[in-house]
Each structure stands twice: as C-alpha cells, then as structure tokens.
Amino acid sequence: MSSTVPAVEMKDIVIRFPGVLANDHVNLTLRKGEIHALLGENGAGKSTLMNALAGLYKPVSGTTEVNGELVDFNSPKDAIAKGIGMVHQHFKLVPTHTVTENILLGMDEPRFFMRLKKYNKKILELEELYGLYVDPEAKIWQLPVGAQQRVEILKILYRGAEILIMDEPTAVLAPQEIDDLMATMRSMAEQGKSIIFISHKLHEVTAVADRVTVLRKGKVTAQGQSTKGLTKRNLAQLMVGRDVVFSVKKEDREAGPVVLTMKDVHAKNNKGLPALRGVSLRIHKGEILGIAGVGGNGQSELAEVITGLRECEGLIEINGEEISNQPPIIAIECGVSHIPEDRTAVGSAPSLSITENAIMKGYCQDPIGNGWSINFAKAGEHARNLKEKYNILAPNVKTPAGKLSGGNLQKLILAREISSAPRLIVAMQPTRGLDVGAIEAVQSLLLEQRQLGTAILLISEELDELLSLSDRISVISDGKIMGTVLAEDADIDEIGMMMTGSSREGSN
Amino acid sequence: MAMRLKVEKRVDVPKWLPLATSVGSVVLAFILGGIIFKIVGGEPIKAAKYLFQAVFGSWAVFSDTMVKATPLILIGVACAIAFKMRLWNIGAEGQFYAGAFGASLVVLIPIVPLESTPKFIVIGLMMLFGMIAGAIWGFIPGYLRAKYKVNEIITTLMLNYIIINWNNFWIFDKWSDRGFQMTASFDRVAWLPRLADYAKEFKAFSGVTLHLGVLFGIIAAIIVWWIFKYSRWGYEIKLIGDNPDAAHYAGISISKNIILVMAFSGALAGLAGMSEISGVVHRLQESISPGYGFTGIIVAWLAKLNPFAIIPVSVLFAGLIVAGRELQPAGLSFLLQGIILFMLISSDVFLRYKIHILRTDEEKETT
Numbered sequence: 001m002s003s004t005v006p007a008v009e010m011k012d013i014v015i016r017f018p019g020v021l022a023n024d025h026v027n028l029t030l031r032k033g034e035i036h037a038l039l040g041e042n043g044a045g046k047s048t049l050m051n052a053l054a055g056l057y058k059p060v061s062g063t064t065e066v067n068g069e070l071v072d073f074n075s076p077k078d079a080i081a082k083g084i085g086m087v088h089q090h091f092k093l094v095p096t097h098t099v100t101e102n103i104l105l106g107m108d109e110p111r112f113f114m115r116l117k118k119y120n121k122k123i124l125e126l127e128e129l130y131g132l133y134v135d136p137e138a139k140i141w142q143l144p145v146g147a148q149q150r151v152e153i154l155k156i157l158y159r160g161a162e163i164l165i166m167d168e169p170t171a172v173l174a175p176q177e178i179d180d181l182m183a184t185m186r187s188m189a190e191q192g193k194s195i196i197f198i199s200h201k202l203h204e205v206t207a208v209a210d211r212v213t214v215l216r217k218g219k220v221t222a223q224g225q226s227t228k229g230l231t232k233r234n235l236a237q238l239m240v241g242r243d244v245v246f247s248v249k250k251e252d253r254e255a256g257p258v259v260l261t262m263k264d265v266h267a268k269n270n271k272g273l274p275a276l277r278g279v280s281l282r283i284h285k286g287e288i289l290g291i292a293g294v295g296g297n298g299q300s301e302l303a304e305v306i307t308g309l310r311e312c313e314g315l316i317e318i319n320g321e322e323i324s325n326q327p328p329i330i331a332i333e334c335g336v337s338h339i340p341e342d343r344t345a346v347g348s349a350p351s352l353s354i355t356e357n358a359i360m361k362g363y364c365q366d367p368i369g370n371g372w373s374i375n376f377a378k379a380g381e382h383a384r385n386l387k388e389k390y391n392i393l394a395p396n397v398k399t400p401a402g403k404l405s406g407g408n409l410q411k412l413i414l415a416r417e418i419s420s421a422p423r424l425i426v427a428m429q430p431t432r433g434l435d436v437g438a439i440e441a442v443q444s445l446l447l448e449q450r451q452l453g454t455a456i457l458l459i460s461e462e463l464d465e466l467l468s469l470s471d472r473i474s475v476i477s478d479g480k481i482m483g484t485v486l487a488e489d490a491d492i493d494e495i496g497m498m499m500t501g502s503s504r505e506g507s508n
Numbered sequence: 509m510a511m512r513l514k515v516e517k518r519v520d521v522p523k524w525l526p527l528a529t530s531v532g533s534v535v536l537a538f539i540l541g542g543i544i545f546k547i548v549g550g551e552p553i554k555a556a557k558y559l560f561q562a563v564f565g566s567w568a569v570f571s572d573t574m575v576k577a578t579p580l581i582l583i584g585v586a587c588a589i590a591f592k593m594r595l596w597n598i599g600a601e602g603q604f605y606a607g608a609f610g611a612s613l614v615v616l617i618p619i620v621p622l623e624s625t626p627k628f629i630v631i632g633l634m635m636l637f638g639m640i641a642g643a644i645w646g647f648i649p650g651y652l653r654a655k656y657k658v659n660e661i662i663t664t665l666m667l668n669y670i671i672i673n674w675n676n677f678w679i680f681d682k683w684s685d686r687g688f689q690m691t692a693s694f695d696r697v698a699w700l701p702r703l704a705d706y707a708k709e710f711k712a713f714s715g716v717t718l719h720l721g722v723l724f725g726i727i728a729a730i731i732v733w734w735i736f737k738y739s740r741w742g743y744e745i746k747l748i749g750d751n752p753d754a755a756h757y758a759g760i761s762i763s764k765n766i767i768l769v770m771a772f773s774g775a776l777a778g779l780a781g782m783s784e785i786s787g788v789v790h791r792l793q794e795s796i797s798p799g800y801g802f803t804g805i806i807v808a809w810l811a812k813l814n815p816f817a818i819i820p821v822s823v824l825f826a827g828l829i830v831a832g833r834e835l836q837p838a839g840l841s842f843l844l845q846g847i848i849l850f851m852l853i854s855s856d857v858f859l860r861y862k863i864h865i866l867r868t869d870e871e872k873e874t875t
Binding site: 307308309327328329331332333338340345346347348349350351352356359360361363364369372373374376 | 741757760761
C-alpha cells in the first residue's frame, strides 16, 4: 500500500453561503485505510465540507486531490466515478422494495430483466467481505434502522467506493447497533477503504477514529491529530473553544413530597403489543428520576401515558389528582411539561413562527389568551423574553421554527416547557443529537429546575447523562422496571445487567 | 455567450414577492392566452379590449361580474378555512346546494307567513336556514373523519351528488312549478335587496343587479381574516394544519376542530347558496351553480388562503365566467382559467428559490 499519496487532500477550501462563510480555508487530509473523524458543533461546516467532497457543492476556491489527482466535481456522479460515496444521515431507500432492488436502483446493470437471484448472490458476497449482514431479499420497511443503514453502506460499496463519507451515522442508532457499525467501519478500513466519519459524539471519535480534524465556525482548529492520547476534554475544548464541564455540579437537597405516582401501569405500543407491563414509580418534588434502558423498551410509552398522549391501565397521579387516560390538556393543566422525543415531529410546528411555537402550551392563559382572541403583542413579548433568557439564536421571533438548528429548537422547546412553572417535567432524550455546547445548556437548565423544586422524569439512553443528573435511576427493560438505584452509589455494571433484563437482587 | 442558471434556496422571502409573482403570472397567462387566441385565428388585442369592456366596462356589467364573484368569495373563504387545517373540503358545491335548499324551505314550507313578516326577518331566517343546511352538509363528512377516519375528500365529493339529486327530487316533483324543473318564483319579500331596487332614488342604479350578498362575502372574508390572525380558534387551526401531532401534544382536540371547521366551512358555502337563490335566481331550480364550489377551491388556493386576497381573485374568476359568455369558442375562458392556475402554481418556485442568470465567463472570474 502506497501510504505516501493520501486518498483525499483538500486544500484551502472556501465555501460561502448567503451571509455565511461555511468553510474558511479548510484543509483536510485523508490517508488510505484510515478512519478519520470530522468533529464539530452543529453548523461548524462539517456537512458542507463533505458535500463539497461528494460533489454536491462547489467551493469558491481551494483544490481537491483524490489519490494525487486534481479533481473538479460538478455532480455527485463525478464523485462516485472517483470512488467517493456518502452515507447520508437520512436514508434514501424505497421502503417497499427489497434490499437488492434498492442497491441496484439507478445502476446500468441489470438492463432489462432484474435477474434478482444472481444479484442477491453478488450482494451476499459483498456482505460477507465486510461483515455487513442483511437479508438481500428482505423488504426495507421490515428492517430495523441499523440494518437499513447497512443497506446504504452496501449501496455505496457496490458502486465501487474506496472513500466513504459517513454523515453522523450513529445519530439514528441504538447502542448495540453503534457497536456493530464501529466493527463494520474497522473491518472496512482493514480492507483498505478510507473513511471519513462525521460526528459530534466525543467518545465515539476516541473509540473508532485513527485521526481527527476539528472544525469550529468554519475554521480548522485541529488538523489530522492522532486520537491517541486525546481525551474527551481536549476534543470538547477544540470543538467549543472553551473548557466544557462534563460532570455538571449538582447541589444536594432534601427530597420533598411525592409529585408523581404511578401504580401498576400497563400500556400497549402502536402495534398493539404490551409495551408497559406493570410500571410503578414515584417522583418527589425537586428530584430527578432517571430512566435507563435500551431504546424501545417502553420509554416512549412511559412518557406518553403520563402526558396523556397514550391510553393505559393503572393509576397515574399528580399531587394526588388522577390524570391517567385523560386528554393531554388535563396533564398540561396539572402542571406536567413534556420535552418530547421528537423535536420536529411532535414538539414544534415547523412553518409557524417562534412566537407561535412558544405559546403552544399557554395560549389559553392570561395574559396571552384573552377570551376568544390571542394577544399577539404579549405573545411576541413573551417569545422575545424566552429568546433572550435561553439564548435562542434566530434572526427574530417571527422566524419559522423549522429554520432553527436542532440545538436552538430544543432550547425553544425547553424554554416553553419550563416557562409554565411546571410541577413535573417529562424529558425524553432531551440532549439527543445536540452538540456539546447545547447539551451543557440543556443539562444545566434541567438542574436549575430541580433546584426550583420541579420533579423531573429524565428518560435517556446516555448513561453518563443519567448518572450525572439523576438523584435516582430506574432501569426499564421490556416494559418493566427492573430496579432502582441511587445515582451516587450506582454501579454501571449492575445497571447494564438490569438493562439487559436481569432483575436487581432484592430490588424495591 | 454561454449562460447558466444558478438556483439557490431562499433564506427569506421579501414581503412584496408573493404579490409580484401572483400578478406576474396572471399577466403572463393572459399573454399566453392571447397567443393561443391568435393561433386559432382571433385578434387578441381587439378581443381583450372587447372582453374588458364586457366585464368591467360599465357599472352594469361590472355589477354582473360582482354578482358572479359573490358566491366565489364566500366559497373561497369557506375552502380557505378548511384548507388551512389541511382538511380537503371539496364539497363546497354540495354545501352550496344544501344552503340553497335550506333557504328555500323558509319560503316554500313556509316557515313564517310571508305576507305579514318583515323582509329582514324572512331574509334573516333564510340566511340562518341556509347556513344550518350547509353546516350539516359539512358536519357529516367532518364527523365521519373525526370519529372513523373516513377520508373527507371522498365523502365531501360524494355528498355533492346526493344533495344535487335531493334538490332535483323536490323541484322535479313536489315543488315543481307547472311541470317545469324549478319552483315558482319566490315572493318578493324573500329577495335580497338589489341596487336596482333603489333606481327611483338614484338613477345610476337602474338595471344594476348587484345584491346584498356581496356584503356577506366581504364580511365573511373580514371575519375569517380576524379568526386566522387574532383568534384562539384560528391559532388552533393553523397549529393542527402545520403539525397535528404537535397540536395534540399541546392539548388541542383535533376531532372537535375537524367537526367545527367542516361545519363552519359548510355554513359559509351554504350562505353562498342562500345568497344566490335569494339574490339572483329567486327560486330553487336545477343547475344554480356553474361549478362555483369547484372554482372556489381554485380561488382559495390562488389567494394562498388569504381571505382578503380571495376577493380580487374571485372578481378575476368571475370576470372569466362573464367573458366566457362573450367569447367564442366558449372553452377559451376555461383554457385561460387553466393557464392562470398553472402559472400561479409554477410561480411558487420563485418564492422558494433565488435564480440568477450567470454568464459562464463571468463565473470563471469569481472562481
């Protein structure tokens, strides 16, 4: 292997969008057979740079060499011809077609007859080579997200890609699937593929990448540094430009009276199968109860029964008032705030303004709600206050919520949910997909609420987050609470065991 | 000199742009229509002048156009409120007929003794009955959608045929006027006041057919504008329309609003039916609508669901209906409608994207 000529050499790349310098003289060198992480906060210019490499954007200036050869891509086709393929964050697959059909889509061969059997075999061989196992005859809609991603990777490998760009591939995956993906990436690198891995999860970068390039506000802050010896703290500093406190400080305080009581709650999931099977919980005033568990073990349903979005059996009380099986408005009136799992699909209305999104829960109340009408002057004032207080970055409060970045949208949702002075906050994956700076902001907001005496149910798949924020942690598996531990003396191995379904000995 | 188009997504849409593209596309549609008119052997400039005269040329013809615009305004507003919530009420035609039937009941049963009741009570009752009948015709598909998730596009469409034939049953048989397919002319007390009624006092009004219904349309547009802009209900409608899951999460009852909006939309279309029989035809008869219910859908859409914009768009389309009577072959007016719709829909691309024309050598300079 001639390791002297790099697979990709991008020099002095400048990309400009109206009013923004997205890439400011960026350099990037990808060696052959390495996994190179591209790290940066949302909006740092990672995706822009990679879209340029994949032929989607044209830089204003700068040069790109692939295998020592100067290239000038006008379309993704040109990039594919040079062996560069991109795995996008949002899959581009046809759900009703099989894996093989999706991989063949758009290829010149087969020309008329599909001869799927022959191609199934070809694809199986490819799967064997990289350890990317997925049934070629399965329809896409039948596959879990991790397998769909493998199809996307196969699609690119089938087109002969030597250089793979993976745009935040772990954002959509469950922890187990992330491990599988990392194994796949390593095996591909061993076979000589060069991989650029975009992420903002620091531990993934240190775990899988050989070298890392960090971008901040369109500029390179670390170029091709070896990840050996780099700590999460170093990386975060490079990314954010200041020291980031990882273990948020939590002040001790006495737990108050019980706010939320759940007794033997059962509920079904969207497919009509049991999702919650006898869940009992208590949360006190000023307490954060963390719910740990592998995704899909009843967490979404738990959040939904409390907030009135899902029917259930059993008892749910807020301050002694029963709210189970009531419409969502009852939970809202009882002071239950909800930070939903899906910010865009549930938590906000994309084409409505920040103001209109900010009053979603409180539009009936004084002084904004005013009999039949809404006082939009007051509403705008409220939204401007929230924007200021929670540092939501947007041109003004008339900006549609859909134009906000993930972190700012989450801050808006949090601002709205907190500003109603709730008794209970149900926070479902509140930091998912956010960059380090935004995660820090969200976490300290939650702690501030705890300090003010709000009860918080924190559902997360990030164990670190649960351990640092929660007072107690309950572990959910297959719709049952396997056990509850105090966060300060929690044993990670024990929690891990419970997450896989083994009950805690002598659990309460 | 080689040219290249550069297409960029717009970050912000300037305030003047939607209006400019709408007006621009109408103008372009007329030019295209003119070219087609030329090809089939007409003289477009002359025809345009003549048509303009025929549609807006004098108070009398302009009033004719406004009479045609009246049901379009009401139906356009009715559709706008449903479409705002992404409820596809394409049953305005049926709700229009239901309104006509409901209003007729007041006269034909009669509900009040027509000889001894003051005009404003008779008219008021007709409005009420027309709106209730239209509301019922909107409520049915709304209820089915809210409770059983029945697709409202199918039900509203089918209900159109049911009500038209229901009306036919009454005018062909029970209420037939000497075997004609219409009821007897209504007593004058049931006629909406027209400008022509005041010809004695104001000479200029003689023969001007414009009736009170046009005020209903304008008031409805103002009310719905207020609902969209300032009311809690309007906010709920917008929120459900933009993201029903978010609305549900915010504690808004979606089923209740589906039923309410459909009934309200039906009531406005029903009022259009009432205004048409009480203001124009003065009896219940067959084919009182040349497809107002469907043209109203186009009107609402072209006005981008803005209640005030619905008024000029309705006048434009009413003008096309009136022009259609003057133009041979008559199909040209529909052709023009089609071209306008096509232009307006495609003009949306200018709202979403910025388009620069670059000379390729110029571009190289910047690289």
